[in-house]
Amino acid sequence: MGLISCHLPYRGVVLTVLWTIIAAVWTILPAYVPNSAAVVTGGGPPIDGGRTWAGCRVLGDGKTWRGAFGGTAAGVVMAFLLNFFRSSAFPIVGARVPVFPVQAAVALPLGAICGDIVASFIKRRMGHERGAAVPLLDQLDFLAGALALAYIVAPGWAAEWLGRLTVAVLVVLTPLFHRMANQIGYRIGLKDEPW
Numbered sequence: 707m708g709l710i711s712c713h714l715p716y717r718g719v720v721l722t723v724l725w726t727i728i729a730a731v732w733t734i735l736p737a738y739v740p741n742s743a744a745v746v747t748g749g750g751p752p753i754d755g756g757r758t759w760a761g762c763r764v765l766g767d768g769k770t771w772r773g774a775f776g777g778t779a780a781g782v783v784m785a786f787l788l789n790f791f792r793s794s795a796f797p798i799v800g801a802r803v804p805v806f807p808v809q810a811a812v813a814l815p816l817g818a819i820c821g822d823i824v825a826s827f828i829k830r831r832m833g834h835e836r837g838a839a840v841p842l843l844d845q846l847d848f849l850a851g852a853l854a855l856a857y858i859v860a861p862g863w864a865a866e867w868l869g870r871l872t873v874a875v876l877v878v879l880t881p882l883f884h885r886m887a888n889q890i891g892y893r894i895g896l897k898d899e900p901w
């Protein structure tokens with residue numbers, strides 16, 4: 707009895723932290739999918755058409771139209787799948803999670819893909835070859851792009867579901883998830899580098 711009452715206050719804190727993390731990850735999942743999907747769907751003509759600027763490629767061969775469209779489409783499908791499973795998942799996940807309106811369902815993955823493209827542009831300007839690792843930029847570019855576009859296209863929804871606490875949780879967790887996903891992609895032969 708003494709033991710239970712002693713631990714009860716912590717149970718509430720642990721559950722609140724857990725629900726915050728679950729809700730944050732659920733909300734950002736449509737932005738997590740595009741980069742992995744682009745590895746599978748990518749290839750073909752590069753977005754920059756092979757053009758260079760100041761002696762370096764504008765974006766490089768790692769940014770293709772097929773990767774951008776395939777990645778965005780996969781993220782949109784993920785958003786609608788989450789909408790579909792939301793009510794049945796609630797009793798299991800226990801956390802309050804969002805419905806993705808069309809604007810958010812498109813803005814999150816498209817923003818993630820654009821963030822990744824902007825990062826490649828910056829990397830080429832810094833003189834890094836395709837595939838070079840740039841810590842933090844590689845891991846947070848798509849998150850920054852997704853958040854920015856969500857706030858532009860669906861400001862009310864973003865303010866409700868992507869507030870300061872959620873963003874803080876995502877800034878901490880995203881590099882860990884990104885590293886894990888890329889390790890898996892590398893080990894199963896889909897990615898050339900483990901980052």
Ligand code: CTP
Nearest residue numbers: 744745748749768769770773774826836837838
């Ligand atoms: N990809 C793509 N189109 C995109 C994004 C990714 O085709 N818009 C594919 C490419 O085959 C790319 C792979 O996914 O090589 C891994 O993506 P990423 O790590 O972002 O590209 P890098 O090859 O590392 O190139 P960069 O240095 O420009 O990031």
Ligand code: MG
Nearest residue numbers: 837838899901
């Ligand atoms: Mg890379």
